[in-house]
Amino acid sequence: MRSRLRVLDSVLLGLRGLASRTARTILTATGIAIGIAAIVAVLGISASGRADLLATLDNLGTNLLRVEPGSGIFGTGSDVPEEAAAMTGRIRPVEQVTQTTRTEASVRRNDLISELETKGITVLAADLDLIDVLRAELAEGRFIDAATSQVPTVVLGDVAAKRLGIVNLDPVPRVYVNDTYFTVIGILEPMEIHPDIERSVVIGYPVAAELFETTRSPTSMYVRSAPDFINDVAEVIPATVNPEQPDAVQVSRPSDALEARKAADEALTNLLIGLGAVALLVAGVAIANIMVISVLERRMEIGVRRAIGATRGHIRIQFLIESMMLAGIGGVLGMVLGAAITVGYAASRNLTVAVPPQGLALSVLAALAIGAVAGLYPAIRASRIPPAEAVRK
Amino acid sequence: MTAVLELSGVSKVYPGPPPVRALDGVDVSIAAGDLVAIIGPSGAGKSTLLHMMGALDRPTDGTIEIDGVDIATLSDRRLSGLRSHRIGFVFQDFFLIEGITATANVAEGLLYRGLGRTERKRRAIVALERVGLGARLDHLPNQLSGGERQRVAIARALVGDPAIVLADEPTGNLDSHTSEEIAELFRGLNADGTTIVVITHDVELASHFPRRVEMRDGRLAEVVA
Ligand SMILES: Nc1ncnc2c1ncn2[C@@H]1O[C@H](COP(=O)(O)OP(=O)(O)O)[C@@H](O)[C@H]1O
Ligand SMILES: [Mg+2]
Numbered sequence: 001m002r003s004r005l006r007v008l009d010s011v012l013l014g015l016r017g018l019a020s021r022t023a024r025t026i027l028t029a030t031g032i033a034i035g036i037a038a039i040v041a042v043l044g045i046s047a048s049g050r051a052d053l054l055a056t057l058d059n060l061g062t063n064l065l066r067v068e069p070g071s072g073i074f075g076t077g078s079d080v081p082e083e084a085a086a087m088t089g090r091i092r093p094v095e096q097v098t099q100t101t102r103t104e105a106s107v108r109r110n111d112l113i114s115e116l117e118t119k120g121i122t123v124l125a126a127d128l129d130l131i132d133v134l135r136a137e138l139a140e141g142r143f144i145d146a147a148t149s150q151v152p153t154v155v156l157g158d159v160a161a162k163r164l165g166i167v168n169l170d171p172v173p174r175v176y177v178n179d180t181y182f183t184v185i186g187i188l189e190p191m192e193i194h195p196d197i198e199r200s201v202v203i204g205y206p207v208a209a210e211l212f213e214t215t216r217s218p219t220s221m222y223v224r225s226a227p228d229f230i231n232d233v234a235e236v237i238p239a240t241v242n243p244e245q246p247d248a249v250q251v252s253r254p255s256d257a258l259e260a261r262k263a264a265d266e267a268l269t270n271l272l273i274g275l276g277a278v279a280l281l282v283a284g285v286a287i288a289n290i291m292v293i294s295v296l297e298r299r300m301e302i303g304v305r306r307a308i309g310a311t312r313g314h315i316r317i318q319f320l321i322e323s324m325m326l327a328g329i330g331g332v333l334g335m336v337l338g339a340a341i342t343v344g345y346a347a348s349r350n351l352t353v354a355v356p357p358q359g360l361a362l363s364v365l366a367a368l369a370i371g372a373v374a375g376l377y378p379a380i381r382a383s384r385i386p387p388a389e390a391v392r393k
Numbered sequence: 394m395t396a397v398l399e400l401s402g403v404s405k406v407y408p409g410p411p412p413v414r415a416l417d418g419v420d421v422s423i424a425a426g427d428l429v430a431i432i433g434p435s436g437a438g439k440s441t442l443l444h445m446m447g448a449l450d451r452p453t454d455g456t457i458e459i460d461g462v463d464i465a466t467l468s469d470r471r472l473s474g475l476r477s478h479r480i481g482f483v484f485q486d487f488f489l490i491e492g493i494t495a496t497a498n499v500a501e502g503l504l505y506r507g508l509g510r511t512e513r514k515r516r517a518i519v520a521l522e523r524v525g526l527g528a529r530l531d532h533l534p535n536q537l538s539g540g541e542r543q544r545v546a547i548a549r550a551l552v553g554d555p556a557i558v559l560a561d562e563p564t565g566n567l568d569s570h571t572s573e574e575i576a577e578l579f580r581g582l583n584a585d586g587t588t589i590v591v592i593t594h595d596v597e598l599a600s601h602f603p604r605r606v607e608m609r610d611g612r613l614a615e616v617v618a
Contacts, residue, residue: 309477
């Protein structure tokens with residue numbers, strides 16, 4: 001003669017308990033839903049953002065160095081020698097070197113516009129392998145080659161093209177550089193870590209030398225090195241390119257900016273997750289509170305159940321399941337809401353959606369765990385009510 | 394006749410303060426097929442006695458045997474098992490669960506027996522027909538009269554075929570006509586073989602019961618007609 005409660009019946013019992021107090025259930029579950037939604041959305045958004053960031057980092061590579069003439073410790077700029085690129089290429093782990101030189105020329109849409117209206121656009125002379133070394137992409141047309149670098153042709157950076165009001169190559173646009181019309185043969189895609197090139201128009205060294213007397217002394221040099229030796233290469237470059245004034249050479253790693261953004265993103269994500277966790281904690285306390293009230297209100301029900309044969313364990317499990325389902329409902333709602341926010345955000349920012357399914361499952365499990373912890377004390381309290389007391393008026 | 398219930402020297406002291414001796418050395422034996430009325434003034438210890446009889450509480454002193462088993466030897470879990478199989482309780486305030494049908498309320502009486510839903514429902518319908526509520530199966534408690542609610546509660550007590558039904562002032566909230574109907578129902582159920590103990594302070598109602606015991610200050614005495 002043992003009491004026995006089927007598992008399905010205990011679940012249905014919990015469901016009935018919640019269903020008979022709809023408003024209270026919804027309000028209490030909302031707390032959990034908000035906490036879970038916040039965490040899922042933050043994780044989802046940062047995962048989506050980071051997926052793109054990592055893809056960008058991966059694409060651009062972290063083994064690229066930029067070398068520029070610095071202001072030096074005495075505050076005076078000094079030119080980098082014309083042989084700098086060749087000498088840098090001789091450093092053993094260096095794989096590729098390319099360079100650009102800022103010209104004094106200014107670019108305009110046509111000859112009716114004043115020479116002073118440069119719109120912050122620089123005219124750069126560049127080696128033919130610039131886009132190869134930078135792993136840049138063309139949105140339109142092609143880059144300068146051996147032939148086109150000899151003649152007035154130009155490739156526009158993304159920002160420069162927009163400022164000049166050029167969106168495509170049909171009909172073939174021309175721009176006015178100093179007093180020569182250049183044919184636009186290509187437009188570059190945006191370049192996340194090379195904003196200076198985005199704001200430039202690029203021409204070949206031969207035509208630059210011919211029209212603007214530009215030398216091959218680089219204003220920027222881009223160096224790809226074997227990844228493991230990147231720091232060593234960065235260290236020896238200054239003395240290599242300018243033995244007399246190594247301090248006047250600045251070496252930077254453009255991908256550092258992305259790395260820094262990644263770190264900042266992660267810090268922010270952790271902060272927001274912390275806030276979500278606090279929300280969950282508060283919601284858990286609210287559930288415990290509601291369950292305690294529920295136990296007090298349902299003394300009679302507890303008494304009747306004990307009278308018809310429920311054990312203490314049956315009473316305990318009933319309230320525990322109720323508490324877990326209450327939190328679980330909130331968890332599922334929060335998960336759906338959080339995923340929806342993530343998808344919406346990713347869509348609005350053109351990010352790849354990266355909502356990890358394990359994360360979603362985990363969020364519901366977390367809600368259930370909160371429900372279990374929050375429900376434990378009320379459930380034990382309910383089970384300890386002496387049955388004879390509970391059936392007294 | 395075999396004794397379903399055997400109480401000897403049962404005392405119950407509520408610790409207080411001040412301590413209350415609700416039962417003071419009660420000896421009583423309930424045989425299978427008995428229909429017993431417990432009468433006595435308020436505070437005499439009737440409810441306390443009923444809780445002892447139904448293994449809902451343990452005595453401070455004395456022994457209680459249900460079906461020949463001394464309940465002092467049973468764990469709390471075993472007591473629950475005993476209640477689920479052998480005891481049926483009926484309370485003054487019916488204690489039905491609002492929001493579920495009469496059938497569901499009666500089926501609840503079998504919830505802790507590990508039976509399947511359909512079997513519970515089938516037996517609940519049989520029990521409701523036994524108490525004359527075959528036409529009220531799907532009514533909610535708040536759609537039923539007081540007398541009908543108490544019939545549902547009685548069906549819930551009967552549904553598990555208990556060795557004994559214990560009713561604590563089942564007519565306390567009912568008018569005299571309805572009370573008489575409930576008493577009539579108990580007599581009918583008893584005639585079919587159910588052992589029943591009913592607490593009442595309605596002496597008139599009790600006078601129709603074949604056996605009456607009277608409680609006063611925690612002591613019990615048979616009433617001889
Ligand atoms: N939990 C309790 N603690 C202290 N005293 C109690 C408790 N329950 C009942 N009593 C007391 O025990 C006595 C008997 O109560 P009860 O069995 O309910 O009597 P009846 O049902 O005959 O009215 C009363 O004096 C009552 O006040
Ligand atoms: Mg009483």
